[in-house]
Amino acid sequence: MPIDVVMPQMGESITEGTLTKWLKKPGDTVARDEPLFEISTDKVDAEIPSPAAGVLGAIKVEEGATVTVGTVVCAIEEAGSAPAAAPKAETVTPAATTTAASDAAVPAPAPEAAAGPGTEVPMPQMGESITEGTLTKWLKKVGDTVSRDEPIFEISTDKVDAEIPSPVAGTLTEIRVQEGQTVTVGSIVAVIGGGAAAPAAKAAPAAPVAAPTPAPAAPAASAASASAGEAPRSSPLVRKIASENNVDLTTVPGTGASGRITKQDILGHLEGGAPAAVPALAAAAPVAAKPAASAPAAPVSAPTPGELVPLSKMRSIIAKRMVESKATSPHVHTVFKVDMTRIVKLREKEKNKYEQRNGVKLTYMPFITRAAVQALRKHPIVNASMQGEAILYNKNINIGIAVALEWGLIVPVIKQTEEKSFLGIARAIVDVADRARNKKLAPDEVAGGTFTLTNSGIFGEQFGTPIIAQPQSAILGIGGMNKEPVVLTDKDGQDTIAIRTIQRFTLGFDHRTIDGADAGKFMTDFKNYLENWSEDLG
Incomplete structure (x- = not known):
């Protein structure tokens, strides 16, 4: 029975897409997850993978045609009729x-x-x-x-x-x-x-009528698949775990439906054994009886004893994106010291009245975000991004705020911050951070950022060198806040030593779009805005 392939949803607000190129033609054999065609919307160009292995049947949408989401564009004829x-x-x-x-x-x-x-x-x-x-x-x-x-x-x-x-x-x-x-x-x-x-x-x-047979049926199906030269049936997650740990899936008995290898099967295999039902079948199932079945697990645990835990989906793709960013952008970092004494005193004076008046706590993040927005207004190149062989100057300033979670990192985006007051920014930061921790963010709220803030200083570090979130051109790392002795010079040129509250900020920038001079000017204006704060808090 053919499997319909539809125009996918490429963003919450996108209702249609243009099929720009077919990567396969009718009659071609395609593998599961192999790119079939390319589409284009106002937000993204993407290659769309095949949902199944088989043969590409009739093409129902030609190149250049724009169709609504969910429209069937082609069908995949599965190889063979019996299976x-x-x-x-x-x-x-x-x-x-x-x-x-x-x-x-x-x-x-x-x-x-x-x-x-x-x-x-x-x-x-x-x-x-x-x-x-x-x-x-x-x-x-x-x-x-x-x-x-x-x-x-x-x-x-x-x-x-x-x-x-x-x-x-x-x-x-x-x-x-x-x-x-x-x-x-x-x-x-x-x-x-x-x-x-x-x-x-x-x-x-x-099933109880054939109660003795369900258990051996799964390893038998896996063995039959392997003997026929076919890849064992498994999910993308299982195949990813196997790839990362150099495991041959033909040596892993599957306990799922029709011999499908489950996540528990591969994890059990990595821990040095097969699922509980398999040992009893070792004599009957050729695959389970292979001596090599447990071999891949030995090198993993022998050199350094410990627990092998597969990466979560979030952690795995974060790792991939970070490597891609370092490979894409020539990263440069510049660190500025900012005297936060004025803001510290203002916050201490106003925080109680501010919370009573507005129902939101007065933290340092709105001050920093507001200063970044003002500096970005003056230096739009820092809010820009590379797009092919051109630079895209973004119309709006959409600030991503990195939020640390127990299971990873998430960056909700506050859209059009240039239009928000100090109070509006303060409320937005609290709102997205709370909803990020409670898994309540909408998909659109983690997309479309043009500049990112990451506050690793809360853990005590002086400063860091953060990696840019593609396709943005810059990211601002917020360091720890500490009291330090500082030399002050008065209007008469006299020097004195005073104790001031100092915070270090690191701008990581893409040297393809931003020169050192641009970065320096941006950070100077950012620093001056904070050190000479005069804005009403609302």
Whole structure:
């Protein structure tokens, strides 16, 4: 059965896209996740991967055509007719990965579930450059009643960990994507309503008739796949873990539906053993009996004993983005000392009245953000970005505020800060930081930044050398605040030593767009604005 490929959602506010180039032609064989075509919107140009392995069938949208999100642009004909149901489970487009359907190992209930009048829940767009996400946790199970906007699952990307709310009220009738799976934006992960999932769930009790066979069926399927020269069935997350740890997946018995290798299977393998059900089958299953099955784990633990923990989705992609940024931008850093004594005294004097009057605490971040905005107004090159062989001067100043989380780092963006008052900035900072820690940020709130602030000084460091968030041209690192002896010169030229509150700020900048002189002028104006603060706090 062919799998439809649709125009994906490339941003929360984007409703259409232009198909600019086909990378394959009808009849070509394509691998899962291999780029099929390129699209362009006002926010992003991207290559769109194939959701499944097979042969490219009819092309329904020609190059240059602009179509709405969700329009079918082509179809992938799965190789072979007999095993058609198996790849469909891996592409996550049907309901074959639903727990009930998997246990029953019968593909027929999947279409039945999809045929109901339920509301499909897609993997949302979590940033304009993000094309996929990992479903990390289900907050509801099949059969649970959910309210509109009630969180039903959690996802993770390099930019955001978020709870995704239900689009409608009803009953969760179908789960199509299991915890730990990584799927492309727009993939259907669940169905609300419809009522067809219940029969599928009840199909599972028929399994006890063949109770002795389900356990060996999974390793047998994996072995059959390996013997036929095919890659074992697994999720992108499993393949990533295997790649990072040099594990041959043909040596890992799969306990999932039809021999699918699960996250627990690969982690158990890395820990030096197979899943609990496998040892009893060692004599019967050729793959499980291979001596090499546990070999890859030895080099991992032998040199340095310890616990091997795979990177989270967020951590993994943060690592990738940081390497890409260092490879893309020639980083230069300049450090300025700023006398914050005036602001410290002002804050101490006003903080209690300010909180009572405005309902928000008076911290140092609004002062720093406001000073950065004023300096960016005077030096727009620092707010610009490279775009091909040209420089894009951004119309607005959108400030990213790095927020440290227990599970990683997230950078919510405060849009159009040049239009906000001091009080407006103060409220916005508190708001996005709170919602970031509680996984309540909307996708659009982690995209579109033009300049970033990162406050590592809260941990006591003097200053740091932060990495630029692409495609921005600069990032401001905020160092620790300390009292230091400083030489002061009065209007008559007389020097005295005084104790002042000093803070160091580091501007990391892309030398392709910003010269040292530009950076120096920006930082001088930033410093002067803080040291000679005269703005009303509101």
